[in-house]
Amino acid sequence: MPRTRPASNPISFHKPSGQYYTTRRRRRVYLGTDYGDALARFYRLELGLSPTAAPPIDGTLTVKELASRYILAQQANWRNPKATAASYKSWLKLFLNDHPRMLAADFTVERFSAWKIALRQRRYAPETINHCLSAVRAIYAFAADAGLMTNIPRLRRVRNERCPKIGSHQKPLYSPEETQDLLNAADVQLRAMILLALNCGFGPKDIRDLTWDDMEDGRATLPRSKTGICQTYGLWPETLAAIDRVVPAPTSHVTVVDTGVPAHANG
Numbered sequence: 001m002p003r004t005r006p007a008s009n010p011i012s013f014h015k016p017s018g019q020y021y022t023t024r025r026r027r028r029v030y031l032g033t034d035y036g037d038a039l040a041r042f043y044r045l046e047l048g049l050s051p052t053a054a055p056p057i058d059g060t061l062t063v064k065e066l067a068s069r070y071i072l073a074q075q076a077n078w079r080n081p082k083a084t085a086a087s088y089k090s091w092l093k094l095f096l097n098d099h100p101r102m103l104a105a106d107f108t109v110e111r112f113s114a115w116k117i118a119l120r121q122r123r124y125a126p127e128t129i130n131h132c133l134s135a136v137r138a139i140y141a142f143a144a145d146a147g148l149m150t151n152i153p154r155l156r157r158v159r160n161e162r163c164p165k166i167g168s169h170q171k172p173l174y175s176p177e178e179t180q181d182l183l184n185a186a187d188v189q190l191r192a193m194i195l196l197a198l199n200c201g202f203g204p205k206d207i208r209d210l211t212w213d214d215m216e217d218g219r220a221t222l223p224r225s226k227t228g229i230c231q232t233y234g235l236w237p238e239t240l241a242a243i244d245r246v247v248p249a250p251t252s253h254v255t256v257v258d259t260g261v262p263a264h265a266n267g
Contacts (some may be wrong), residue, residue: 011035011042061104061148063139067092070139073146091128091135094119104140105149112136113158126161133160192242196220200233215243 011020011031019030020038022045029045031038071088075081098115099107112133119129136155143149174182179198183191193207200220202210214222218240221232235243 011038059103059105061143063099063102063104063107064096066104066139066143066148067096069146069148070142073142074138087131088135088138091132092139094132095136104143105151107140107153109153109155109157112153112155116158116161120161126163130160130163133158188242188245192239192246195236195239195242199236199239 011022013019014021014028014030017030019033020035021028021030022042023029024045031041071085071092074088075085078084095115098118099111116129116133119132124132133155140149140152140155144152179194183194186194196202196207196210200206200222202222206222210220210222214220215235219232219234221230223230
């Protein structure tokens, strides 16, 4: 059977009708008389979309519907769709509660800036504000990609909040008095966790990964999850005493050993 088109051309031309076409399930799908438009429609078919783009729906699309459509479409790109969708829903919920029944086309850069200021005045953390701003930018970027709107506000003109870096003087730290208040108010297990964090510089994940086998002879030994490097720390007498009170059974008992390390100094 002779070929009706070059191998490099994904669409064919039908002379009797004057239209370009492609074949789907042994049936011809006509794509129009203009080659450029026909090629664009062919590639939309390849992506599983309608051959003709849906017209913009600026006049009826609400921000709530836009947010729902974004989360539904974006789940295919998330590694953990359930958890990521829950995060986006919580961030967008703030936006939707502050802009009920608003049309997506009515949202402007000025409103976006005013909303950011309102979040700041309500004392949301900079990280939370930035998550919310990014989520709103994401749904409008989706509206542009999906052809749902003709005029997309340039929301990137409103910048994220500045977040203090680790070690920065702007980052709030606990004072010695506040730390002592936490220790005094903590139960037995939480007191041991706080002392381990202070003693060894452990974060929440380090403490979660710590096992009784990692503590021996007055020291805590734990490989770092990122580097795999094994690090060991001499434990203060206060830390050992707190751990000793947490141990539920004599077989797991951790003996308080005087390591010679002064209190409140890393080993």
